[in-house]
Amino acid sequence: MTQITQSKRIWGWYFFDWASQPYNTLILTFIFGPYFTATLTGNLIAEGMADEAARAQAQATWGWGLAATGIAIALLAPLLGAIADNSGRKLPWIWLFSAMYFVGSGALWWSAPDDFSVLFTLFFFGIGLIGMEFATIFTNSYLPELDDDPAELGRISGSGWAFGYVGGLVALVIMLLLFQATASGTTMAGLTPLLGMDTVTKEDTRIVGPLTAIWFAVFMIPFFLYTRDRATTGASKLVIGESMRALGKTLRGLPNHPSLMAYLGSSMFYRDGLNGLYTFGGIYAVGVLGWSVTQVGIFGIVAIIAGAVFCWISGRVDRWLGPMPVIVFCVIALAFVSLLIVTITPEAILFIPIAEGSTMPDVTFFIAGAVIGAAGGALQASSRNMMTRQANPDRMTEAFGLYALSGKATSFLAPALIALTSQMTGSQRLGVSPVVGLFIIGLVLLFWVKPKGDFES
Incomplete structure (x- = not known):
């Protein structure tokens, strides 16, 4: 068998980010999420609900769906990581979760406005999201194996995340230029939506599901070609009982590693806040600023x-x-920009009234989006590198399972708080305000985190 070089292993690992990013970019944030809430809002208004209340209820429904998915991920993530560490096999799990990603995203095609099922749509959206999140746990745990010099892991992680962003960008551009119709009925490139997509039944938007699935299937090929599990003397079966005992031992031992525990707590809150911004940013723009899917x-x-x-x-x-x-x-920058977003309306910015018809709210929101993209990407890349410093080197996949748990144990919190606040205030704008507090809590907990962790030799 041909030797797989270090360069090929790194590039294969990069391609997971490239392949998986469109789920975040196209489905969660910029295309399907806004489509879901806009469609549900229209249906609720048609049933007699007031406009503002319908927008808040649609945002809340999306939030509760994300919360339910987050609970499922939080419950299973650390156990799956422990099983992978004990069995020594990660790739079979990645194959399984890749299949869930493919099926979940592809099924979103069946979410036409006239036959819109909230339960069906949220179920398959959740299947795809679970697949992506669990596959990410296992692929992240390969990071320490990509270079023997720990100082290089930050560069590798950052470059991989940047490469993933470029993949998401290319997929989004393809979606906007070839499929998504504008108000004129043509795409941004002035073309009729590819494959004769019907704009009345929103085929031009719903195609985002199959497009994301196919993209993932094609660009995961380099990952599977160049990624191999390390040889292990451990068992090759699931060893669930042993894994649960090992996980229990790790959890009981967390108080003995205060830096790791503080980091897991800190990242739990600031990543939850970031996910809230990602998830509801496009939805906010549609509901509060009146943007179209193309503008988003x-x-x-x-x-x-x-x-x-x-x-x-x-x-x-x-x-x-x-x-x-x-x-x-990055956490400080995101806290400030979250506070800014809450004050943006068509009539005012930072509570300062502006002229009617001014483009300043749109421009300000674009700037806020750039800050979120920049700080959010850097935060996630450096956070997974920080995890390699905080974790026990011999239990890396389990550690990333705990890392996923810390990111998902309260991943329902931001959507649930946004959903609850939206319903209580009846305001979509005020609904996103809880994310500011999540960033502040995460920042405070960082004071107890050692830059090189508890396991430094």
């Missing part, structure tokens, strides 16, 4: 370009200074 897509292009550039830069900063300064800077 352009907003996404701006955010992704900023994210790709800043991920690449921050990876170099991470290599130079370590991940901690990058994380702190």
Whole structure:
């Protein structure tokens, strides 16, 4: 068998980010999420609900669906990581979760407005999201194996995240230029939607599901070609009982590793806040600023370009200074921009009235999106590198399972808080305000995190 070089292994690992990013970019944030809430809003208004209440209820429904999915991920993530560590096999799990990603995203095609089922749509959206999140746990755990020099892992992580952003950008551009119709009935490139997509039944938007599925299937090929599990003397079966005991031992031992415990707590809150921004940013623009799906897509292009550039830069900063300064800077930036977003309306910015018809709210939201893309991407890239410093080197997949748990144990919190606040206030704008507090809590907990962790030799 031909030897797989280190360069090929790294590039194969990069391609997971490239292949999986469109689920976040196209489905979760910029295309399908806004489509879901806009469709549900229209249906609720048709049933007699008031306009503002319908928008808030649609945002809340999306939030509760995400919360339910987050609970499922939180319950299973650390156990699956422990099983992978004990069995020594990760690739079979990645194959399984890749299949869930493919089926879940592809099924979103069957979400036409006239036959719109909230339960069906949220179920398959959840299947795809679970597949993506669990596959990410296992692929992230390969990071320490990609270079023997720990200082290089920040650069590799940042470059991989930047590469993923570029993949999401290319997929989004393809969607906007070839499929998604504007108000004129043609795409941004002036073309009739490819394959004769019917704009009345929103085929031009629903195609985002199959497009994401096919994209993932094609671009996972390099990952599977160049990724191999390390040889292990452990069992090759599931060893569920042993894995549960090992996981229990790890959880009981967390108080003995205060830096790891503080980091898991900190990342639990700030990543939850970030996911809230990603998930509801496009939905907010549609409901509060009245943007079209195409405008949200352009907003996404701006955010992704900023994210790709800043991920690449921050990876170099991470290599130079370590991940901690990058994380702190990004959390502060995201807290401020979240506060800014809550004050943006068509009539005012930062509670300062503006002229009727002014484009300043749109421009300000574009700037906020660029900051979210830049700081959010850098934060996630440096956070997974920080995890390699906090974790026990011999239990890396389990550690990333705990990392996923910390990201998902309260992943229902941001959507649930947004859903609850939206319903209580009847305001979609005020509904997103809880994310500010999540960033602040995450920032405070970072004071107890050692930059090199508890396991430093």
